[in-house]
Amino acid sequence: MALLGRRARLRWVHLILGGALFMPYWLVGTVVVGLLTGEGSMFGGSLTVQFGAYAVGLPLAALSSLFPLTRPMSVAAVRALCGVAGDRLADEPARGRSAKARTSGWFTLHLGIGALVSGATLALPPFAVTVMALPFSEALQKSELTSFWGLDRPWLQWAALPAGLLMLLALAAVAAGAGAFLARQAPRLLGPSPADRLAAAERRAAELAVRNRLARELHDSVGHALSAVSLQASAARRVLDADVEFVREALAAIEETTRRTVGELDSVLGLLREGEDDGELPGPRLDALDALVRGAGRHVELTVTGALDRVPDAVSREAYRIVQEGLTNAARYAGGERMTARLALTDDELEIIMENPLPARAPVVRPDGGRGLRGVAERARLLGGTSEVGRVAGVWRLAVSLPLGTASEPKGAAGVERENARGERGTSGRARSTVDARTKAPGSEPSVGKGGSR
Incomplete structure (x- = not known):
């Protein structure tokens, strides 16, 4: 199955790696947004704090990508996990304004999409499994989850089973699509510049x-x-x-x-x-x-x-x-x-x-x-x-x-x-x-011919 094939799974791992790399930038962002909004909780804050930290972390990631080793490390990860041919990527550190800008764009894109997919990967499967278990668990049927989502009717509870499965399939589809998108962008953003080719x-x-x-x-x-x-x-x-x-x-x-x-x-x-x-x-x-x-x-x-x-x-x-x-x-x-x-x-x-x-x-x-x-x-x-x-x-x-x-x-x-x-x-x-037999020595035959090849 394409959504769960080896290449799709490796690209999913590549996205999760991007989310892991984004974590330090997100933590810095939560501190900055927390100071601005007055909310002290780092992990339990509102969605405003979470997405505000995300917005602050992206420019920090773009700035840090200017270090020379960013492109070689990114290229190594893309080769190993995204299935991009090696000759379409540049191995050397980015030199020149254009190459550094493209590397920065790739690093930011990888970490930004990876953070979203990683967050969904951590949060959505437990929720989907819980939803699918609803028809079979009386404890879940009497929990706040049922009343909050209006799932107190039996037919809705049974409908939660395919709904949870669709959630998992949707997550796999999003991960596969995001991985394929990054794989298509890698040669353009991490590929060799004219100076690299020279x-x-x-x-x-x-x-x-x-x-x-x-x-x-x-x-x-x-x-x-x-x-x-x-x-x-x-x-x-x-x-x-x-x-x-x-x-x-x-x-x-x-x-x-x-x-x-x-x-x-x-x-x-x-x-x-x-x-x-x-x-x-x-x-x-x-x-x-x-x-x-x-x-x-x-x-x-x-x-x-x-x-x-x-x-x-x-x-x-x-x-x-x-x-x-x-x-x-x-x-x-x-x-x-x-x-x-x-x-x-x-x-x-x-x-x-x-x-x-x-x-x-x-x-x-x-x-x-x-x-x-x-x-x-x-x-x-x-x-x-x-x-x-x-x-x-x-x-x-x-x-x-x-x-x-x-x-x-x-x-x-x-x-x-x-x-x-x-x-x-x-x-x-x-x-x-005059070794190529096209030029004759003065008064002679071609240099390589009847005299034999030397």
């Missing part, structure tokens, strides 16, 4: 940015390590009997690569355990570039122009990851061919160019299109730089330019990474990427 969107974007950062770090560090170890092990296996010295070098490179990657993995997993802040992720920088290249094998030729210790930390860390991704791609697609990596440092930017021969056969295209080059483009964009990837003169070329100026450094990564989390809506200024 704050929630910012939080979701920040959380997505953190996940993207960690995913990119894991992809670059662990992905590179697995590719490098696989390449070194494969080469060592092929020359195991013919070139023992190369096998020793390969095993040493595998050991160094795995040791370094375990440290990087531990740092990233530590952030997952402890929570992410707005600072920079830990990780290697360009001073560890030599070890990275050694771990990639003999087929890598590294050329550095300029003093890399001048590169700011934020740029140095992202540049290391970009070179690492380039080496991973070469190990995966170049088939062991010799590749070149050139880093050139000028007064205002760091240029990274990595080239390797194209494979004789197009590599298998991965269903998801790969994440490495997308990560390179994101890193370059975060620093206000550029990235271009594609076929150039018979080789696969990755060219990245990163500005060194402080104006282009990340605002603590989570700040600018939120822009990534909201989606790439194109590029502007210097931030552009």
